[in-house]
Amino acid sequence: MGLDVKPLSTLHDKASFEVADFDVPTGREEEWRFTPLRRLRGLHNGTAEEGGKVLLEAEAPPEVTVETVGRDDARLGRAYVPSDRVSAQAWNSFTQATVVTVPKEAVASAPTVLRLRGEDASAAAYGHTTVIVEPFAEATVVLTHRGSATYADNVEFVVGDGARLSVISLADWSDDGVHVSHQHARLGRDARFVSHNVTLGGDVVRISPSVSYEGPGGDAELYGVYFVDGGQHLEHRLLVDHAVPNCRSRVDYRGALQDQDAHAVWIGDVIIRAEAEGTDTYELNRNLVLTDGTRVDSVPNLEILTGEVAGAGHASASGRLDDEHLFYLQARGITFDQARRMIVRGFLGQLVERIEVVEVREKVREAIEAELDRGAD
Amino acid sequence: MATLEIRDLHVSVGDGSDGAKEILRGVDLTVQAGETHAIMGPNGSGKSTLAYAVAGHPKYEVTSGTVTLDGEDVLDMTVDERARAGLFLAMQYPVEVPGVSVSNFLRSAVTAVRGEAPKLREFSKDMKQAMENLSIDPAFAQRSLNEGFSGGEKKRHEILQLEMLKPKVAVLDETDSGLDVDALKVVAEGVNRFASGDTGVLLITHYTRILRYVKPDFVHVFAGGRVVAEGGPELADELEEQGYEKYVKAGASL
Numbered sequence: 001m002g003l004d005v006k007p008l009s010t011l012h013d014k015a016s017f018e019v020a021d022f023d024v025p026t027g028r029e030e031e032w033r034f035t036p037l038r039r040l041r042g043l044h045n046g047t048a049e050e051g052g053k054v055l056l057e058a059e060a061p062p063e064v065t066v067e068t069v070g071r072d073d074a075r076l077g078r079a080y081v082p083s084d085r086v087s088a089q090a091w092n093s094f095t096q097a098t099v100v101t102v103p104k105e106a107v108a109s110a111p112t113v114l115r116l117r118g119e120d121a122s123a124a125a126y127g128h129t130t131v132i133v134e135p136f137a138e139a140t141v142v143l144t145h146r147g148s149a150t151y152a153d154n155v156e157f158v159v160g161d162g163a164r165l166s167v168i169s170l171a172d173w174s175d176d177g178v179h180v181s182h183q184h185a186r187l188g189r190d191a192r193f194v195s196h197n198v199t200l201g202g203d204v205v206r207i208s209p210s211v212s213y214e215g216p217g218g219d220a221e222l223y224g225v226y227f228v229d230g231g232q233h234l235e236h237r238l239l240v241d242h243a244v245p246n247c248r249s250r251v252d253y254r255g256a257l258q259d260q261d262a263h264a265v266w267i268g269d270v271i272i273r274a275e276a277e278g279t280d281t282y283e284l285n286r287n288l289v290l291t292d293g294t295r296v297d298s299v300p301n302l303e304i305l306t307g308e309v310a311g312a313g314h315a316s317a318s319g320r321l322d323d324e325h326l327f328y329l330q331a332r333g334i335t336f337d338q339a340r341r342m343i344v345r346g347f348l349g350q351l352v353e354r355i356e357v358v359e360v361r362e363k364v365r366e367a368i369e370a371e372l373d374r375g376a377d
Numbered sequence: 378m379a380t381l382e383i384r385d386l387h388v389s390v391g392d393g394s395d396g397a398k399e400i401l402r403g404v405d406l407t408v409q410a411g412e413t414h415a416i417m418g419p420n421g422s423g424k425s426t427l428a429y430a431v432a433g434h435p436k437y438e439v440t441s442g443t444v445t446l447d448g449e450d451v452l453d454m455t456v457d458e459r460a461r462a463g464l465f466l467a468m469q470y471p472v473e474v475p476g477v478s479v480s481n482f483l484r485s486a487v488t489a490v491r492g493e494a495p496k497l498r499e500f501s502k503d504m505k506q507a508m509e510n511l512s513i514d515p516a517f518a519q520r521s522l523n524e525g526f527s528g529g530e531k532k533r534h535e536i537l538q539l540e541m542l543k544p545k546v547a548v549l550d551e552t553d554s555g556l557d558v559d560a561l562k563v564v565a566e567g568v569n570r571f572a573s574g575d576t577g578v579l580l581i582t583h584y585t586r587i588l589r590y591v592k593p594d595f596v597h598v599f600a601g602g603r604v605v606a607e608g609g610p611e612l613a614d615e616l617e618e619q620g621y622e623k624y625v626k627a628g629a630s631l
Contacts, residue, residue, distance in 0.1 A: 322472070323435065324472045325472055327434055327435070327456060328468065328471065328472045328474065329474070329477075329482070329486075330455070330456035330457040330460070331432050331433075331457075331459075331460055331465075331466055331468075332457075332460055332482070332485075332486035332489070332490070332538060332542065333457050333460035333461045333486055333489035333490040333542070334457055334460075334485055334486055334489050335457050335489065336455070336457065338485065338489070339457075342474075342477050342481075342482070343474065343477065345476065346474060346475055346476025346477040346521070347475060347476050348476075350475060350476040350521075
């Protein structure tokens with residue numbers, strides 16, 4: 001960014017459905033500087049070959065409808081306008097979209113599960129998902145991402161007045177997976193939204209969860225757990241835009257890294273606009289570095305444009321396993337390897353245990369154990 | 378009969394810049410099962426260093442001397458091996474370990490020290506009883522280890538661990554510091570419970586106050602990184618009246 005005049009909010013000032021409205025990123029831009037563009041296989045510059053396949057398998061309780069619709073469906077793109085080039089590319093390239101609807105006042109009796117599986121990473125695939133939770137409805141949606149893919153998509157969550165939505169998104173791609181995703185939640189008055197991003201597998205995964213509020217009383221909790229192995233790039237870019245009064249947001253992302261060139265990026269942007277009096281926000285990112293050779297970039301940004309906030313804060317901390325923790329556990333007879341596991345498990349477990357869907361929670365626990373086994377060699 | 382023998386122990390601690398600084402300068406001490414030893418001394422005399430060196434904290438380097446437990450070379454063992462061999466250190470400042478619950482931690486430790494997992498029902502019963510003995514609210518079992526505990530609660534949990542692990546020799550590093558009288562009594566009762574059994578106790582303290590509740594068989598005065606005086610409980614009474622002053626001078630002149 002140059003020294004030209006800054007907009008009122010310097011965070012995420014641009015939105016458009018047109019790819020051409022965004023310059024091809026060079027890697028020098030603030031929003032792209034941490035991302036290895038060369039490993040995006042052309043998703044960012046229009047050179048990606050189309051024809052990749054990401055298949056969907058859906059499972060929903062009777063109260064919830066899941067539809068596959070064409071590009072022209074009027075419900076798409078109403079909550080979210082792409083905010084970067086890959087997102088705009090995905091918007092203009094998908095052929096089919098998935099719409100999940102939870103009707104007014106319905107309480108879903110079971111989670112809705114959308115299983116995405118990539119068939120082939122050699123060509124790009126694009127997707128779009130819109131989840132609509134109508135006023136006073138309640139639902140849980142689980143998204144899983146597995147297999148090989150070069151995939152860009154946008155996910156919209158429209159949470160109506162007084163509605164509740166809990167989302168668990170698991171990115172556990174094969175080693176060659178590339179995934180660039182935007183997840184935007186638009187919250188109605190008194191709506192409640194809880195999101196868990198669990199990011200484990202893939203070569204490059206860049207997820208941008210964002211939240212906007214339509215009316216007062218909105219409450220968003222955004223949690224994330226990631227485990228980065230050697231050579232992986234796992235990036236999370238959060239944006240919470242407080243533009244109406246008396247809303248709340250909490251962000252807590254935690255990751256562990258091990259082995260050469262494991263790279264974690266966390267960007268936590270929070271805007272409290274002039275109108276958003278009484279905002280209560282806190283964001284936190286913590287990283288546990290388990291070996292040499294890893295890299296963490298953790299950048300919290302808090303932009304406050306009103307003096308009337310209820311609470312606003314952020315924290316970021318990245319560090320090695322604490323020698324004093326290890327000593328304490330070992331001094332009680334626990335071996336080094338087990339002590340290390342207990343500490344990492346505990347550190348990530350505080351977020352994992354918040355995942356309400358038992359099967360998913362257990363799967364995540366198992367996946368973390370598998371990561372720890374890998375590190376024990 | 379378990380015996381911890383410390384012979385001519387010299388310990389240094391690196392300060393990160395101009396090399397190591399010698400803290401312990403030839404410590405001799407023998408603790409037998411069933412005995413309670415008090416180690417008393419002014420700040421900076423090396424009491425805590427002795428505790429951490431025996432437990433194997435990586436910050437402390439043993440430059441010469443020996444430590445054996447029933448003839449086994451303790452200094453050759455890793456930290457966890459020492460604990461499994463029967464050594465226990467109650468820490469002065471127990472660390473907070475987020476996300477690791479007290480019960481999970483205790484069960485892991487008991488499993489490690491005994492070499493096999495205790496039956497869940499027995500373990501739960503033992504833990505409940507031990508917590509009750511120390512007036513610890515049972516809800517603590519599910520809390521993260523030491524996280525948000527008050528100073529007194531942390532110390533009680535150190536004693537809880539001690540009672541669950543049943544070591545051969547326990548080193549208590551200023552377990553009495555920062556406790557109010559009620560907490561001190563609870564902790565002292567705990568110490569007396571296991572000191573009356575087969576455990577040898579090395580009670581490191583700055584104050585004589587705890588010795589009103591825990592009767593030591595031997596008192597050792599520490600100054601300048603070594604033991605400068607030894608005696609029975611009467612030595613503690615003398616320190617209570619006269620303080621450490623004369624020993625500080627003695628330590629300095631060594």
